[in-house]
Amino acid sequence: MFGSILLILPTYNERENLASLVEEILALKIPGLEILIVDDQSPDGTGEIAESLSRDRPEVLVIHRKPPRGRGLAGIEGFVLARDQGYEAAVEMDADFSHPPRYLPNLLGLFKEVPGIDLAIGSRYIPGGKIEGWPRWRHWNSAVANWVARRALGLKARDCTSGYRCFTRRALLAIPWESLSATGPAIVEEVLMHFERAGLSHSETPITFVERQRGTSKVTPMTILRWLRELGRFRRG
Ligand SMILES: Nc1nc2c(ncn2[C@@H]2O[C@H](COP(=O)(O)OP(=O)(O)OP(=O)(O)O)[C@@H](O)[C@H]2O)c(=O)[nH]1
Numbered sequence: 222m223f224g225s226i227l228l229i230l231p232t233y234n235e236r237e238n239l240a241s242l243v244e245e246i247l248a249l250k251i252p253g254l255e256i257l258i259v260d261d262q263s264p265d266g267t268g269e270i271a272e273s274l275s276r277d278r279p280e281v282l283v284i285h286r287k288p289p290r291g292r293g294l295a296g297i298e299g300f301v302l303a304r305d306q307g308y309e310a311a312v313e314m315d316a317d318f319s320h321p322p323r324y325l326p327n328l329l330g331l332f333k334e335v336p337g338i339d340l341a342i343g344s345r346y347i348p349g350g351k352i353e354g355w356p357r358w359r360h361w362n363s364a365v366a367n368w369v370a371r372r373a374l375g376l377k378a379r380d381c382t383s384g385y386r387c388f389t390r391r392a393l394l395a396i397p398w399e400s401l402s403a404t405g406p407a408i409v410e411e412v413l414m415h416f417e418r419a420g421l422s423h424s425e426t427p428i429t430f431v432e433r434q435r436g437t438s439k440v441t442p443m444t445i446l447r448w449l450r451e452l453g454r455f456r457r458g
């Protein structure tokens with residue numbers, strides 16, 4: 222399908238998840254797939270684990286970012302590298318097992334099933350998709366965020382807030398990575414907005430999103446406020 226695929230894993234304090242996640246992804250033996258860990262100098266030693274994984278496995282690459290840290294900034298750095306080094310596709314996924322690797326074949330298979338698309342989204346909000354392990358408030362929060370993003374930005378995707386997705390090279394070239402304004406959580410929707418505005422099309426495949434079992438969450442009430450502020454900014458811009 223794709224000759225080369227870069228799978229980007231942004232990590233911050235994922236010591237308990239990283240090694241087993243990387244093993245699970247590599248066990249799928251997806252041809253042409255390489256993993257790029259983008260770590261923000263995690264204080265828990267995730268960066269050292271990433272280094273040792275990349276020493277043992279030629280398919281694992283690592284970037285140690287300098288401050289300021291951010292999920293959004295780490296993602297951009299990964300996508301820019303994928304674009305500049307000529308990868309044919311780039312996947313992003315969380316490193317806490319919330320995005321189970323077993324869906325990767327479906328995600329990549331979507332490009333064959335729906336010819337002409339430039340983005341495959343692992344979706345919680347189409348039939349067959351769901352979320353496991355969240356308290357009621359997080360279900361509400363996610364559903365409202367998705368609704369707000371779709372309405373405010375006029376997006377067509379059913380799951381606009383999913384960070385489990387794969388872009389083609391054409392999409393990597395169409396998205397203005399260097400001039401994105403969000404550095405935090407709203408980067409997911411900002412990238413999708415640029416993708417849709419470029420006239421490219423997507424398709425979605427259902428996933429079961431699983432709440433993290435190990436490590437600590439970085440989501441706080443401040444994250445939600447920051448998301449809203451960022452969304453407002455690039456919507457106007
Ligand atoms: N490089 C980098 N990665 C980050 C940063 N913040 C979060 N991440 C990673 O981004 C992914 C998603 O972050 P999470 O903390 O799981 O946030 P979440 O998925 O929104 O919320 P929970 O799963 O409830 O914790 C994970 O792989 C994190 O390790 C950051 O500042 N820098």
Ligand SMILES: [Mg+2]
Pocket residue numbers: 315317319433
């Ligand atoms: Mg998570």
